[in-house]
Amino acid sequence: MTIKRTNKLFQKNFLKKNNHLKILDLGCTHINYWKEANHFADIVDYSKEFSKKNLNFTLLSPNQKLPFKDKEFDYVILSHVLEHVSNINEFTKEVERIAKAGYIELPTKLADNLVIGCDEEDIGHKWWMEFDDVNGQLKYIKKIDVLQKFLSVGSLNKFQNFFEDSLILQLYWENTIELVEGKHYSFEKKISFLSLIRKFFGKKVRDYFSEIKKIIK
Numbered sequence: 001m002t003i004k005r006t007n008k009l010f011q012k013n014f015l016k017k018n019n020h021l022k023i024l025d026l027g028c029t030h031i032n033y034w035k036e037a038n039h040f041a042d043i044v045d046y047s048k049e050f051s052k053k054n055l056n057f058t059l060l061s062p063n064q065k066l067p068f069k070d071k072e073f074d075y076v077i078l079s080h081v082l083e084h085v086s087n088i089n090e091f092t093k094e095v096e097r098i099a100k101a102g103y104i105e106l107p108t109k110l111a112d113n114l115v116i117g118c119d120e121e122d123i124g125h126k127w128w129m130e131f132d133d134v135n136g137q138l139k140y141i142k143k144i145d146v147l148q149k150f151l152s153v154g155s156l157n158k159f160q161n162f163f164e165d166s167l168i169l170q171l172y173w174e175n176t177i178e179l180v181e182g183k184h185y186s187f188e189k190k191i192s193f194l195s196l197i198r199k200f201f202g203k204k205v206r207d208y209f210s211e212i213k214k215i216i217k
Contacts, residue, residue, distance in 0.1 A: 006172035021074035027081035076102035101174040139182030
C-alpha cells in the first residue's frame with residue numbers, strides 16, 4: 001500500500017484506539033496540534049508551551065534532515081505542512097524514513113485561492129497539491145493565484161463542515177508516499193474580487209426587476 005484518501009475523524013479514532021503507538025505531529029504549532037500524538041516537532045520553538053503540558057517537543061531546523069532515527073515513529077501527522085516546504089521531495093523522503101505510516105492534510109487548489117494570507121516568501125504556500133486516485137499519486141504543482149483572495153481562515157472554516165471535500169485533501173499513507181510533479185497551470189489574467197461582486201449584484205438586480213414585472217402583470 002502507498003497512499004489513498006481517508007477521513008480525519010476516522011484517523012483520529014484509529015489513533016485513540018491505538019494509543020500504544022509512537023505518534024509524531026510534525027509541524028504541529030502549539031495551538032492546533034493533534035492531542036492524539038505523543039511527540040511534537042516544529043521549526044518554531046514551542047518547547048516551553050509543550051513542557052508545561054508535559055509533552056515531548058523537538059525543535060527542527062528548516063531544510064535539514066529530521067533529527068529522528070529510521071522508523072522511529074509508527075505514525076506521523078502532516079497537517080497543512082507539505083504545501084509550505086520548498087524542498088518537498090527531500091522532506092517527503094525524510095518523513096518516509098522516520099515513520100511507517102501517517103496522515104496528510106492539505107488545502108485544495110480552491111481553498112488555497114480563496115484564503116487571504118500564506119503568501120510569505122519564506123514560509124508561505126509554495127505548492128498546489130492534487131491527488132491522482134487512479135495511480136495513487138500525490139502531485140505537487142507550483143502555486144499560482146488565479147483569483148483575488150477575499151476570505152479569512154476563520155470565514156473558510158465556517159464552510160468546512162459542508163464543503164470539506166472541496167476545501168481539504170485528507171490522505172493516509174503506509175510504507176511510501178508516491179510524490180510526483182504534476183503539470184503546471186498557466187493563465188492570462190487573475191479573476192478580480194470586484195468583478196465577482198459586480199456579477200453577483202448584477203444577478204440580484206435582474207432577479208429584482210423580474211419579480212417586479214411579475215407583480216405588475
